[in-house]
Amino acid sequence: MAASGSNLNVGIDENKVSAELDENGELTYFQVKSQRFNTKYKKEEEKRIRDKKKFNITGIPQLGVDAPHPYDRGELIDKEFSTKPLLRRGWFSLLVTLGAVILDTICYLQIFEGFTTDTDVDVNVATTLLAAVAAAFSIDVLPAFFAQILHKIVRDKKRVLKNFFIISLVFVILFVIVLFLARSNFFSTRFPRLLANDLILVQALIPIATTLVCFIVNFLSYDPYFKELKILRKVKLAKEEDLNELHAVIQEIDRDADYADRLASLDQNLYNSTSARIDAIGEHYKAFVRTSLIPQMHSPADTSDLSV
């Protein structure tokens, strides 16, 4: 905002530059009206800010030119909320889930290949791969969503532990069923070669383990209030800045009570100066015409007529 003060001609073209001085004679407002200069200045200013951030120094003498560049309040909030344990970060849970999906896909591929070799059925490779990926997704991604929803619903620590116990029990029961099926006659009669060794048990154990890992990691990493807190802090900061700006506007208007009178007097001065300028231009041209006519006169009487 331009401070109140008188217009100052800084010695350059008035139409290109305008500046204002305060009561102490210090420059408070400076504007260049040339678009070319402004573009150049803007580019230089952008470069200065870029360099400042790049070399992480203030570049301001009052703060110390070589002092480290201070964070603004928004950056401080970002910094405060970036210190988060690895387990509680969103991308970590995503990474774990993706890793589990890849691991399970390999595992299921081996199991399905075992089935096909046992039954001597010629199955397309793409179909097997698709089935393996689908199975891996369903066994890993669904528990991840389930964990997040559960974490959202259950907030009390006691209930969390209780539910965690129930979910763990469900997975143990599932594992026991798989173990039972693998050991039972149902599979051993149909897939004798596959179940000749205990490799199938390990292969059946891996997806269950990955599912459990996915569930636990997603359960722990799901943290809606952390994000909400950050947003609220930023909104609060924005509101405070709004308020500061509005208070500044009100103060500026209140302080400048004689705004209308000042503008009117400035306008009157401009009117007077332009009016005087018109008179001066008229006089100048009158003199110019006389000096042009005098050499063409034929007698002193004409010259005296002219000078009247």
Add this chain to the structure above:
Amino acid sequence: MAHYIGKKRRKYKREYLNRMSRIPFNSEAVEPYTIKPSPLSLETDLLNMLYKIFTASPDSVDGQNGNMFDAYIDRWKALAQSDLSVQQVDHENKIADLVKVRYAIRANAVDWVQRDEETLQDINSKLAETLQEYKNFKI
């Protein structure tokens, strides 16, 4: 309070930007006056007249020609002064408008301060509530 978070925050941000764009800063500008008809046109006319006199009848140039030019320049001055008066009335109206706008901005700002302070109180209460929930939620 949910409108501070998530998708609806965009709406809040848009509202903020709209509001700031409604406040015109640096609106105190007194425009310079222009001289109409321009001095250049006067100069062109005078030079044309002088050229005609000197080429058409150079022998008949006498002192009375000066009075003719004076009358022409006085006419130009009167025209320029009357145009200046018209411009001054325009400027007075503009200044009155600027003052009105300034008072409107102040009233608007006071209104927004009241609203923002209420919103800030809401945000503070929501922040305290969320902080408590975050502490409870933490395992």
